[in-house]
Amino acid sequence: MERTTLDLWVGIFVVGGIAALVMLAMKVGNLGTYNVSESYQVHAYFSNIGGLKPKASIKSAGVLVGRVTDITLDMDRYEAKVLMSLDSRYHFSKDTSAKILTSGLLGEQYIGLEVGGEEEMLKSGDEMTMTQSAVVLEDLIGKFLFSKAQESAN
Amino acid sequence: MPAARAIREIGHRAINAVWRIGMATRFFVLILMYSGNSFRRFHLIIKELFSTGVMSLIIIIVAGLFVGMVLGLQGYETLKRYGSESALGVMVALGLVRELGPVVAALLFASRAGSAMTAEIGLMKATEQISAMEMMAVNPIARIVAPRFWAGVISMPFLAAMFSAVGVFGGYFVGVVQIGVDEGSFWSQMQAAVDFREDIMNGVLKSFVFGTVVTVIALYEGYDAPPTAEGVSGATTRTVVTSSLAILMLDFILTAIMFRGN
Helix, strand or coil: CCHHHHHHHHHHHHHHHHHHHHHHHHHHCCHHHCCCCCEEEEEEEECCCCCCCCCCEEEECCEEEEEEEEEEEECCCCEEEEEEEEECCCCCECCCEEEEEECCCCCCEEEEEECCCCCCECCCCCEECEEECCCCHHHHHHHHHHHHHHHHHC | CHHHHHHHHHHHHHHHHHHHHHHHHHHHHHHHHCHHHHHHCHHHHHHHHHHHCHHHHHHHHHHHHHHHHHHHHHHHHHHHHCCCHHHHHHHHHHHHHHHHHHHHHHHHHHHHHHHHHHHHHHHHHHCCHHHHHHHCCCCHHHHHHHHHHHHHHHHHHHHHHHHHHHHHHHHHHHHHHHHCCCHHHHHHHHHHHCCHHHHHHHHHHHHHHHHHHHHHHHHHHHHHCCCCHHHHHHHHHHHHHHHHHHHHHHHHHHHHHHCCCC
């Protein structure tokens, strides 16, 4: 086969391969949704994080504003310390509360932020003091059974 | 004594297997040593890229499409029982990108391009073309083997990526267009679950390893084939059998290393 047609076909092959990789990265993978803008770090303590995992999304009013970067157990308080990186386009007041929520009945867990009324804004390294832990199904059932038992005793 | 003879036979086979692995490794090192020349004459690699990569495109794309469509169909049937059809995209994409893309593409590559490589080099040896090259002071490993090796190593990740990409569209076609899974949740859940570094790059790394192993096996079997018609046919069979088994075993090891604890 002639050299130029050979080069053309191999060129098509390589371009097709790279296009497939880019398509996988952008459309199938999460590279297209990665935050390229700058971010700042805040942390919060939760008494129970349930099934929250690193890279879980952080949403405010349903809008993705950041990601969980790290989860550790704080040995002084015996609570989970969750590091979050928030998009620096968004600012939240100091008394913002963080809740661990579940998307759908069996979906992934994420952190929902609810903005308070304070004037001062969260800066890098700050702590969110108002937190609400994940709902653990066993605890919920336990409470329900306990209240039922009390009802029948009365 | 028949028992002693049987044990001797096992020992003989074990020694033979280890010997062949050792020779293949030495052959691999030789290829790497003489690769510099083939990069200087890059058109040799391009010619081989055409016959290994471009000519494998059709089988890879058609197979990827059908594997993706079957995944979509079977995944829907199973996920429907748990009311989570919207996770179909996650299942199709993770299955293809992590496992089926690299593995099935490598198996197809071994039988489509690997066997051709073995037969070609085996016949070159049988018709004494390789000896003729040595007579002319042309190193056959640098001139014939190394370009084929690099063509295989370069084309395998591309083929696996195309297999996965086409497969995802196959799954999309069956799941969303035919069955009617919600399009938004198909793509968005997929994007939330598939990580670029964890899943896609590990899949690429896998296919790179498979490409290296398949081409080394194919080239070694061809170079080592007895120079007879029977010898070349036996070497071609061995290429397909050995490289398929090597792909599947290596895949288990790589998966255990890459995705442990996730």
